Amino acid sequence: MKAWKILAIVLVGYSLYAGLMFDVPRLVILNETIRNLYFHVPMWFSMIALLGGSLAYSFRFLRSGTEGQPSNLDRDNQARSFAEVAMVFAMLGLFTGMIWAKATWGAYWTADPKLQGTAVTLLIYAAYFILRTSIDDPEKRARLAAVYNVFAFVLMIVFIGILPRMTDSLHPGNGGNPAFGNYDLDNGMRMVFYPAVLGWILMGWWIATLRVRLERLRYRNNH
Amino acid sequence: MNTFLQAPPAEMADIFRSEGKMLVVLVVLGIVFVGLVAYLIWMDRRIKKLEQKP
Numbered sequence: 169m170k171a172w173k174i175l176a177i178v179l180v181g182y183s184l185y186a187g188l189m190f191d192v193p194r195l196v197i198l199n200e201t202i203r204n205l206y207f208h209v210p211m212w213f214s215m216i217a218l219l220g221g222s223l224a225y226s227f228r229f230l231r232s233g234t235e236g237q238p239s240n241l242d243r244d245n246q247a248r249s250f251a252e253v254a255m256v257f258a259m260l261g262l263f264t265g266m267i268w269a270k271a272t273w274g275a276y277w278t279a280d281p282k283l284q285g286t287a288v289t290l291l292i293y294a295a296y297f298i299l300r301t302s303i304d305d306p307e308k309r310a311r312l313a314a315v316y317n318v319f320a321f322v323l324m325i326v327f328i329g330i331l332p333r334m335t336d337s338l339h340p341g342n343g344g345n346p347a348f349g350n351y352d353l354d355n356g357m358r359m360v361f362y363p364a365v366l367g368w369i370l371m372g373w374w375i376a377t378l379r380v381r382l383e384r385l386r387y388r389n390n391h
Numbered sequence: 392m393n394t395f396l397q398a399p400p401a402e403m404a405d406i407f408r409s410e411g412k413m414l415v416v417l418v419v420l421g422i423v424f425v426g427l428v429a430y431l432i433w434m435d436r437r438i439k440k441l442e443q444k445p
Binding site: 169173177180181184185188189192194195196198199200374375378381382384385 | 400401402403404413416417420421424428431432434435438441442
């Protein structure tokens with residue numbers, strides 16, 4: 169087994185243990201739910217990393233068809249598979265966030281810019297998959313999907329990374345609320361949080377590559 | 392100093408962690424994690440086998 173897959177298992181396993189057992193800051197309202205940082209936030213980091221991978225494969229697909237070369241449909245398979253697994257992580261991030269919001273903000277969902285931004289992002293990527301299923305010609309489908317994927321990624325950054333920071337928001341990291349500032353993420357938490365983020369990104373990458381390989385086998389069987 | 396003016400300390404699961412069989416929860420979580428990882432590895436191997444078929 170590849171070393172990075174073992175690293176993924178070790179890091180996530182460590183974060184499960186350390187995330188429950190290590191000391192965390194004692195804060196009112198948050199109480200023990202502060203530990204959700206180790207499990208909820210890495211879902212979103214993984215989603216962004218996988219969507220970044222998907223974007224890179226879309227670029228590579230578009231490049232593969234230039235200079236008289238035949239376009240490489242496997243790049244399209246990679247872009248699609250990575251986006252698919254990214255959406256699984258987005259769902260996990262959304263549902264874990266809703267549980268956390270209920271416990272600390274008092275509601276599963278609020279009209280908060282960060283939350284609405286993630287909802288819009290999910291719809292943008294839902295459109296990516298619908299676009300794919302609406303085109304029969306694999307070549308054309310791959311080309312249009314790749315171009316749309318570039319739009320989708322940019323909009324995701326705008327809706328999750330930029331707009332929520334320009335206005336008031338309950339969500340940490342936005343509207344002047346701290347998230348990774350020095351006073352609410354102490355050094356003890358960093359020792360768990362960063363390994364958790366890296367571990368989950370690698371875990372997502374692993375699942376996505378399995379999806380890619382499965383699709384290659386299916387393609388080989390049909391041709 | 393008047394103690395009534397001080398903010399109450401944040402409630403944390405102190406007793407829960409030391410005496411409340413917290414380790415049981417950790418072991419349960421561990422089983423779930425190990426099970427999922429084992430399935431992932433199994434799937435990886437199966438796909439590899441299929442890939443190696445001519």
